[in-house]
Amino acid sequence: MSVGGFLGQLFAIALALVLAPLLTGWVNQCRAWLQNRSAPPLLQPYYMLHKLFRKDVVLARNASPLFRFAPFAVFGCMLLACAIIPSLSTDLPLAPAADTLALVGVFGLARIFISLAAMDVGTAFGSLGGRREMLVGFLAEPALLMVIFTLALISQSTSVATIVETLAHREIVIYPSLAFAGIAFTFVSLAENARVPVDNPATHLELTMIHEAMILEYSGRHLALIEWAASLKLYAYSCLGLALFFPWGIAERDNFLAMIAAAPLLLIKLGIGGCLLAAIETVNAKMRIFRAPEFLGTAFLLAVLGLLVRLLLEVRA
Amino acid sequence: MNAGVPLSAQLINLFAAVILLLAFAMLAQRRVMPLINLFGLQGLVLAGSTLVVAVTTHQAHLYWSAGLTLLLKAMLLPWILHRLVRKLYVKWDVESLVNVPATMLIGIVLVIVAFNVAQPISLLSHTISRGTLGIALATVMLAFLMMITRTKAIPQVVGFLAMENGLFLAATSATYGMPMVVELGIALDVLVGVIILGVFFFQIRDQFDSLDISHMEHLKDG
Amino acid sequence: MSSLLAIDFLLIAACLWLAVGLWGLAAPRNTRFIAKGLFPLGALIGLGVGVTALDFLGQSAETAILVIGLPTLPFHLRLDNLTAVFALLLGFASVGISIYAAGYFRKGEGAAPGLMCLQYHAFLTSMLMVLLADDAYAFMVAWEVMALSSFFLVTTDHRHEAIRSAGYLYLLIAHVGAIAILLAFGVMTSGSGDYTFAGMRAQELPPFWASAAFLLALVGFGAKAGLVPVHVWLPEAHPAAPSPVSAMMSGVMLKTAIYGLLRVSFDLVGTPLWWWGVVAMAVGLVTALFGVLYATVQSDMKRLLAYSSIENIGLLAVGIGLALIFHSFGMETLAALAMTAVLYHCLAHAGFKSLLFLCTGSVLHATRERSLGKLGGLIHRMPWVAWLALVGIIAGAGLPPLSGFVSEWLLLQAFLFSPGLPHSWLNMVVPVAAAVIALVAALAGFAMVKFYGIIFLGQMREPALKDAHDAGPWERGGLSWLTLLTLLLGVMPSTVIGLLDAATRQLLGTGLAARVRESGWWMLAPISEDRASYQPLIFLVTIVASVLLGRWLVRRLYHGRIRRSRAWDCGFFFEGPRAQDTAEGFSQPIRRIFEPVFRMARHFPTARDDQPYYSVKVEDHFWHWLYLPVARLAERISGLIVRVQGGRIAVYLMYSFLTLIVLLLVARP
Known part of the structure; x- marks a missing residue:
């Protein structure tokens, strides 16, 4: 482990912590513009986090210690995910700690904690949210795994760093399988981040909520942590998507300068990604919860097709 | 791994993959109009892939068949079907005998079958695009599946036409297209077929007040 | 003492277990003596078995011939590395379960405690003998004793009609299975009359007969393990038995069937054919999916766990199938990867499933309730059980950094190599099967959240739950032991794989240990570091550190004030426990999405009902x-x-x- 790598790791984590709320703010801003509303300030998520941290925590009377522990655990999981996913550089000392499969596991762990916390107070909406979250989770996971399988077939590895390095270094070749996997990954990310066709991050209509229903009982610093963790998750998924499907510009091992150069590129990529996300959310309507299986089933199908096409066209051709 | 594969082959593979994707999209589609649009799109992509083969192999007749495909499958047939749907007031949802997710799963199985069946055949061929033979076969099978699982007449016709798309793809990928005469003949057949079917639709609707072909079950003797 | 071999120690342990059981018979009504004296003694012997097996791993096989048995066929015993792995599992799991049982059995419950004690320890002895047996006759005798003693344990509470019929069903299927196993052995001797395993190994069976033997073994051991469609006894028998017995059956006994399957298919029957693997994998996939789907819709906590055991057995069968496929194509490294996943999952499942079953025992004792619909909020009254169960469910859901994840990760890694199979159908179908594994894992998470959330979280659904008490010291001890095992298995995969290596090398001729050791004990990289790696310890440390650091920072920079108030619930007023999801409500999405899988009888209320109610009954x-x-x-x-x-x-x-x-x-x- 080099000093440069260590610094790079710390820098990546700090960058994730700082950039994640900014990304959320940017998406909200884009969406407001696209919907002809006046946009909130770009830094709105920071103001909100600061305000929430200052406020008292109001706990339901029968909230258990698990309820208070869960936000920290979820935040920790997301931070770990952000530390592993190469945003600027593939030279991360923490990267060998988890490959893509373990990354899916980290997200799963966070999901379990937040679902359990949702069930803890024992309200109607909480358990509704927890149940739906697990529903989305078990539908999204197989699709995500098939995406990973396709990528692993191309790069002969499940380690994120190796996949990124393989894909960034290849000559420009059109992989239909990669395109399929990319679309499937987009679908999965939308579902996992409680975005529009599956969930609506801006909703306040109780019966349609998933993510919001789970965190109804949270307040103060706990809510702040959960919101921050949600931003981190969006950031993590965005970076993962960028790293897997648009890996150009991510710095290689032992190259601190390239890493600095990668930062503006990352910002541009995230900016475009945020715009696209806002556009998707504007164009689509939220679907009924029981259409979600079909949506994620389509993602699964795409990923499997990607895998099969890879096996048919690209391995044997 | 993929190093050394020429760009044209990559493009053909990409087009073929998109055709397969569109076949699945058609299988999943619940509405009639988008179904026809998807079919049109499939025709367009097919024309594109034929064009790439034509450019790569410099075969004049392939230009012709690309143009013909574009004209017939991407424009004329969708237009006829659109008109039919509008004339017949049949903008209903497509009803399916098997639910959509199950159809999809069957579809995946069919794709695996098709890929494996086509593999030994494609080894015999020496064209740059032989890998797409499996996809072509899969497209045919998926179209067949669509014809089986749909209860209404228009989706069945679309399925029939999509099957022809698959055959055409197989022809270009395995042998760089059929002789021009055969191709023209098939194109004409398809066109005439659709027109005749269109006439039939009106007859069926007059008879049963519906295009649900399950009514035809009552046409048996006794 | 150095003249005593490991196998002698194990034999002594088996005898001691039997002696402890008989001692219980001497004072059959003295609950205190039996619970606080004999069960801990049994635990100590279990520890001895575990340590002996641990110490033995990696050495060459030892054999022994007993004087008892048939005149021409004395009992042959053999301790090799495969046996040792499972003896390790038996020993260490039984430590936790026996300690727990010391606190669990109380006066006036079910059969006489002395009898229980005998049955329990006879059960342990017979399982050890199954593992040690080296001829078909000894194996079948031990196998039958195991079936019978567990049958009596299941029907401890034989006054209930339902429990009697559950026991009957169990016995019936166990015997159908036993016949199949017997036939399998018969085929493998192929008329030579040599019933020792050594004799079977020497036989070169023609493919047809080898296949017949494998299929018979699959049916026979499958019946014991709970493979679909011979699984029906499992969800009946597990809830009927007292919780330590359920834990023992689910955690350990099912594994003896896996042991048998491994023994037959990799050791006795000779070179496997590739389609055996496909059969095992197909059966395993169906079993896993079936088990997990049914687990999610159960309303009885022990039935839920029983179905979850079916799921895990399915995963094991998939792993065995994959190992068989790789093995038959001569891809030994990959076969070793799959085999390691299987053995690892055996250990992991023994840990967390026993833990969870014991937790249900404590809940059952504290509340006298098994139905999820009448539990809730127990984390307030039973914090020990609740927090230990949390470890169990995270492992059970196959999530990092605990034990269940390691085996799933290994299995998926093995699947990733399947496109390299030299068979055009397999290399397309098998990767897609991995998606089913992912679905199963994710659904297991759903089932586990349901299990935990409904029992321990939320508001108490019945007023009587207020009087629930936490588990006693013995019970806590047993639970903590199993929790510790689950944690260790989760955090130190490389060390454990190093231990399992002896068994995989014995079965396949190659193992993973060399490569795993290269990368250090904290890191799991079975093929190469560039290919895939996983460091659970760093995982755990990072998450724990960020939790602590986050907490400290937030308090430092802001404050730690907390105010208690009514639940917000979006300003609505349905505050009572009835507003929460019921067990049925929680699984409604599953029932809806996977409707054809279940046989459901539903009653919907109508507008004209005087007493409207909703009920749903899910059948197999x-x-x-x-x-x-x-x-x-x-x-x-x-x-x-x-x-x-x-x-x-x-x-x-x-x-x-x-x-x-x-x-x-x-x-x-």
Whole structure:
């Protein structure tokens, strides 16, 4: 482990912590513009986090210690995910700690904690949210795994760093399988981040909520942590998507300068990604919860097709 | 791994993959109009892939068949079907005998079958695009599946036409297209077929007040 | 003592277990002595078994011949590395369960404690003997003793009709399985009359007979393990038994069946054919998916866990199938990867499933309730059990950094290599099967959240739950032991794989240990570091550190004030426990999405009902497709046989006499 790598790791984590709320703010801003509303300030998520941290925590009377522990655990999981996913550089000392499969596991762990916390107070909406979250989770996971399988077939590895390095270094070749996997990954990310066709991050209509229903009982610093963790998750998924499907510009091992150069590129990529996300959310309507299986089933199908096409066209051709 | 594969082959593979994707999209589609649009799109992509083969192999007749495909499958047939749907007031949802997710799963199985069946055949061929033979076969099978699982007449016709798309793809990928005469003949057949079917639709609707072909079950003797 | 071999220690342990059991019979009503004296003694012996097996791993096989047995066929015993792995599992799991049982059995519950003690320890002895057996006869004797002793344990509470019928079903299927196993052994001796395993290994069976033996073994051991469609006894018997027994059956006994399957298919029967693997994998996938789907819709906490055990057995079968496929194509490294996943999952499942079953035991004792619909909020009254169960469910959901994830990760890594198979169908179908594994894992998460959330979280659904008490010190001890195992298995995969290596090398000729050791004990990189790696410890440390650091920072920079108030609930007023999801409500999405899988009887309230209610009853399709027709057939056949039955002794004697004469005529040399 080099000093440069260590610094790079710390820098990546700090960058994730700082950039994640900014990304959320940017998406909200884009969406407001696209919907002809006046946009909130770009830094709105920071103001909100600061305000929430200052406020008292109001706990339901029968909230258990698990309820208070869960936000920290979820935040920790997301931070770990952000530390592993190469945003600027593939030279991360923490990267060998988890490959893509373990990354899916980290997200799963966070999901379990937040679902359990949702069930803890024992309200109607909480358990509704927890149940739906697990529903989305078990539908999204197989699709995500098939995406990973396709990528692993191309790069002969499940380690994120190796996949990124393989894909960034290849000559420009059109992989239909990669395109399929990319679309499937987009679908999965939308579902996992409680975005529009599956969930609506801006909703306040109780019966349609998933993510919001789970965190109804949270307040103060706990809510702040959960919101921050949600931003981190969006950031993590965005970076993962960028790293897997648009890996150009991510710095290689032992190259601190390239890493600095990668930062503006990352910002541009995230900016475009945020715009696209806002556009998707504007164009689509939220679907009924029981259409979600079909949506994620389509993602699964795409990923499997990607895998099969890879096996048919690209391995044997 | 993929190093050394020429760009044209990559493009053909990409087009073929998109055709397969569109076949699945058609299988999943619940509405009639988008179904026809998807079919049109499939025709367009097919024309594109034929064009790439034509450019790569410099075969004049392939230009012709690309143009013909574009004209017939991407424009004329969708237009006829659109008109039919509008004339017949049949903008209903497509009803399916098997639910959509199950159809999809069957579809995946069919794709695996098709890929494996086509593999030994494609080894015999020496064209740059032989890998797409499996996809072509899969497209045919998926179209067949669509014809089986749909209860209404228009989706069945679309399925029939999509099957022809698959055959055409197989022809270009395995042998760089059929002789021009055969191709023209098939194109004409398809066109005439659709027109005749269109006439039939009106007859069926007059008879049963519906295009649900399950009514035809009552046409048996006794 | 150095002259004593490891196998002698294990034999002594088996005898000691039996002695402890018999000692219990000496004072059958003295609950205190039996619970606080004998069960801990049993735990100590279990520890001895575990440590002996641990110490043995990596050495060459030891054999022993007992004087008892048939005149020409004394009991042959053999301790090799495969046996040692499972003996390790048996020993260490039994430590936790026995300690727990010391606190669990109380006065006036079920059968006499002395009898229980004998049955329990006979059960342990028989499992150890199954693992040690080296000839078909000894194996079958131990196998039957195991079935019988567990049958008596299941029917401890035999006053309930439901428990009796559960026990009956268990016995029936266990015996159908035993017949299949017996036939498998018969095929493998192929008429040589040599019933020792060494003799079977020496046989070169033609492919047809080898396949027959494998399929028979799959059916026979599958019946014990709970593979679909011979799984129906499992969700009946597990809830019926007392919790330590359920834990023992689910955590350990099912693994003896896996042991048997491994023994037959990789050791005894010779070179496997590739399609055996496909069969095992297909059965495993169906079992896993079936088990997990049914687990999610259960309303009884022990049934939920029982179905979850079916799921895990399915995963094990998939792993065995994959290992068989790789093995038959000569891809030994990958076969070793799959095999390691199987063995690892055996250990992991033994840990967390025993833990969870014991937790249900504590809940059952504290509340006298098994139905999820009448539990809730127990984390407030039973914090020990609740927090330890949390570890169990995270492992059970196959999530990092605990034990369940390691084996799933290994299995998926093995799947990732399947496109390299030299077989055009397999290399397309097998990767897609991995998606089913992912679905199963994710659904397991759903089931586990349901299990935990409904029992321990939320508001108490019944007022009586307020009086629930936490587990006693013995129970806590047992639970903590199993939790510790789950944690260790999760955090130190490389060390554990190093131990399992001896077994995989024995079965496949190659192992993962060399590569795993290269990358250090904290890192798991079975093929190469560039290919895939996983460091659970760093995982755990990072998450724990960020939790602590986050907490400290937030308090430092802001404050730690907390105010208690009513739940917000979006300003609505349905505050009572009835507003929460019921067990049925929680699984509604599953029932809806996977509707064809279940056989459901639902009652919906209508507008005109005086007392509207909603009920849903989920049944197993297999009952109606397979078991009831078979039962009807059996009844019809016995109806025919009734005609032969006259009731007069003379007639019966005549039947015997005629049989004798016919036999004499036939058997005349």
